[in-house]
Amino acid sequence: MKKKRAEAENKLTRVVAIAVVSVIMVIVIIAAFTINFNKIYGLLLEKDMEQVRFTSSFVTKLISTEIENLQAALDSSQRVFIQTGNNQEETAAKYLDDISRKFGFKKVGLSDLAGNSIDNTGKRERLYNDKMFDSIKNGKKYISNVLNLSDIMLIAVPFYKDNQVAGTIWGYYSISSISDKIELNDKSHRYFQIIDDTGLYISDSGNINSFAEDRNIWKELTRYKISDGITVDQIKKTVEKGQGGEFHFSYKGKGRYVTYEPLGINNWYVFSVLVEEYLGDYATKIETIFFGMLWGILIGLFLLVGLIGRYIFTDLREVKKHNEELSLKNSLLFMVVKHTNDIPFEVDFQNNTLTVYSNTNSEQPLVRKIEYYAPENMLSHGWITAEEYPDYRDSFKKLIRGEKIQPVVFKMKINGKWDYNKLHIKIVNQNRMIGFLEDYNEQMLQEQKIKEIRIKSQTDSLTGLYNREHFTIECNKYIKEEANNPNGKISALFLLDLDHFKSANDTLGHMTGDQILRECGNKMKAIIRETDLAGRLGGDEFVLFIRNAKDMQSLRICAEKVNQVLKQSYGTGTNSVTISASIGIAVWTTEKSFEDLYKMADQALYKAKDKGRDRYHIVLKDKDGSIFQIE
Template sequence: MQRTHPDVRTSFLRTNLRQIVGLTALGLAVIAVLTTLSFFHFSKKMYQVIYAQNMSSVSQLAGYFTRTFDTKIKSCFQILENAEILIEPEQQLLEDGVMEKLELVVTKTDFSDMGVVDLQGNARNVNGKAANIYDVQFVQEVLAGNRYISDTAYNKEGQPYLLLAIPMHQRGEIAGILYGRYLIEDILYDVEWETEGDCYFQIVDSQGNYITRSNSADAWADGSTDLWTELERYDYHDTTTADKIAENMHQGESGTFYCTYEDDGRYVSYQPIGINQWYVFSALPEQNITEYASSMRQISLHMLVQILLCLLAGALIPLLYIGRVYYMIRDKNTTLEVHNRMFQLVLQKTKDIPFEADLPKHEVILHSPRFEGGNYTLNLADIRPSVLFAQEKLDATCYGTYQKTYADLMRAKTGEPEIVQLRMFGEMTWFKIMLLDVYRLGADTRVVGVLENYEEQKQKDMEIERRRQQAIHLSRRSQHDFLTGLFNRETFEEWVDLYLGSEPERMQAFLILDLDHFKEINDTMGHTKGDEVLRDVADALRHQFRRDDLIARLGGDEFVILLKHLDSDAVIEKLTGALGQALRRTYTQGETSLSISASIGVARAPIDGTTFAELYPKADAALYAVKRRGKDSFQIYHPE
């Protein structure tokens, strides 16, 4: 056997050791370099992910706020339209009775004030204040049949509010304007978007004025200047300029940009709310992302040093540290996920249920904290009208309405919101179903909507309707006609029967009076002029007869009078003739003039009867005898 010289073996071992040490050092250096490069790549990627997740959350939260704000405004207009129903067609818009009804609505809603404006621009609110409206654009737009919502205004306390108005209709025609003032802080009450997270929001109107002022300490704009002045202060990256942002806003477009001011940066997203060219600006301070990323980078740097040290010590220790790193990264990712889903906090503030329908998969997913896991998936076949009705989950009175909404959903078509009663979470609840958006990506078609909890508003609507019916009932039970102040039919009948029963032998005259050509005045000059004529006739009747004679308006242009204690037919003829002469009048409006007169029928008590029911048909027969002869006269009833 050949023997190796010791010096050769030593040299060989040294050479191999140097090679091993060199290869190990080279390997460690390569690992260190690759690890360092991976660290910087990880830091950059982590920053991008944090930024993208935060901007995505900001945009989603801003979008949800926009839809919530729009829904709130629609709800305000719905309240105004419900309030319009309370006003009777015969009521004068500025009278006390109208103000009392509107005041009731104010107490039951979040409106701070309500009022009306007539066709002449005269206005009155529930506080009794009268004024004249000179805003021609506002009046013209509403009287043209359109809804109106103002830009920001401020009350005496400096609180910003919106003015919402709708046209009022009486007998099928626009008779004036119904308006209400709504404090912006009440509109935004349910959307507490600044209580959590790093982003902050501000809303501006079409003039660039700040509607809301952010409470965030990171906000640059304090509301002391308008948006356009603020934008001129900032330095923009890429091709963004203040003029370009203003141009996009004037065209109703959304956008994002990055800007700096005094070495401080902001990532900003702006979206139109859909009302009066208003925009919501959502801003994310760069410092918050940088601080979070720096914290993560510092942690990662510490981990890198520890890993490199562990590589020198052996293979086991790095593995232990890798396990530690895994758990640290997992915890940080959990924190990041919670942070990036902050818009879920807004969802927890409401009873609404957003949903997404995946039409190709025939699935609909409902989102609510009340579901286990936060969502619930159903097959579209399970929410068909017939299925829900059979399972007693759909009220029978809402079947047709829900059927239309379901058809729109299956056709991927948005439409007007519909109000239905569904069984949800074990109880029947009123919801407003809104199909908000449809988006398509290839063969994938999805519909996004929301089940807005309408239970509270439904109860308010039912209460308003109950009070309206109660007001109608009380009006019918009152003693006087609301327009003329004379007795109404029920009260007149009771008094006539009571009086004639106490005076069965003395002569009394029962008169029915009908105005000639009154319909022509109503049709030509309008119902306002017609109401003026009726009040003039009522005043003439009061002046023509004694205070203890009974006078009433039965309805329309029909009046009745009971003249007490008369001596003969001659006295009746004298009084009736004088009445006819007093009621011959001419009314003028512009270049149009029309005249009225009166046709009068007379029955006598006790000759022709001793009750209202007996006297009325005989006086009515005498009245129509006058009309057959040509009107403008009177006739005493005779059996022939």
């Protein structure tokens, strides 16, 4: 009897001890949550402010780079105007129009130092911009603030003749054209605004969370309540000194965190903004999770107290044994994982979790909700590229539906660096999948090397055009295909020799000769279509295969365009040599190979040279194949 009473008292003591420990644990958990919640909020804020700073830096670098590229585009276009005089307005306007369309300028013009200007429409006018001409006369590039109430700015670079500033090439460009390249949507919790040195908004992201109503930021800030005793004048002085900073403001009960830094152009600034409500929502979610965990612990503790008797201790021993076995298996798994770059993972649909067994120093698997790896979240965090997004999205949808996924290679950012990984998936049952990310970097490197070797074997090392062997293969392939499937259109082989190239090579040197060949190759690639072929047979002999032209007139237009773009002078003064092209054109009718067309084109080339060079000549065969028709 005493023994049973002692056993009962012992059990009661254990239950009371468990209950007391449980209550203490609950109090400690609540206290720890209360103390550390503000710290968590601060960490969240710091994390997102890092993203805001990154956005600001990204916007700054992108706009600076774009404007530098626009200046470089104007600067590099000078050579085409060296031979252009006042009596060549139509030619100058055409070159200016090419620059405008190629680089997206609203208007492009050429002006002397007196302000006499011609634009890409051929219109002549007088420019009155003292600040611009002061910079140009000193050999400096010029960028204006936005003009009037538009988002247009003026970019100008010095124009030189005989190593002296002779005028300026200028262009009007839309700031919004640059802003549109920044990948932030209009509902993002981060957005940016750009101001000029007077405080006027040059551009903004059009975000729905923006409060901006006035075009001047300094007037706009007077409407807000700025925290920590910071004033609008203090912010303005910091900007005037060319320094950056951060501040917080609220308006109509809504808060914003702001970081600002100079753009490096005309004392322009980028203001990047983080929506405070986003942090509050995120913190609330964390708070909800914590309270959910707390209630789970409380319920578990109450159940634990209710389990009286020796069976509770038996269960504890079983749990301990099971945990030891699980820990042993996990340790074994991590020992293997640490010595490979492959990353195993497990998908649990019942619990909506995805567990990653990483090869980092941590011996605990990383468990997150499946939605954490959703395509949109991966893209927004910069863990996959926009190019990878469609394939990743399709694979993710199949994974969610529990469908079989064939191994596929993705470029992903893992542990802070970009790697190629091949995704392998195996379905265990309707609630569970397992798989691993195979390290595919070495295979991709080998494939890239093979691709580079293949390209090098197909192309001319100097011009990047197809070499003789590969051009012949591609041309013969097309002739064979079209012979079996005629489409009624016209194809032709263009054989080109550069006029006076030997003179340029001897007079100006082989380096200039190589430059001429490269430039001619680039020009030919630029004017033909993607479906056409371009190659260099050797020396100054080039070849084009124009496929499926509409009619003979289209071939003539193409030939005239080639003659036009290849005609250019090199060198100066008495050492100047004008390069042009003589072109023999063989229209394909019944010829069976590239060699047949080449013989015809070679005869046509002879005719073009015989007529005085810098021209083209077209030949084709009669239906009976016996007579050459000459055009």
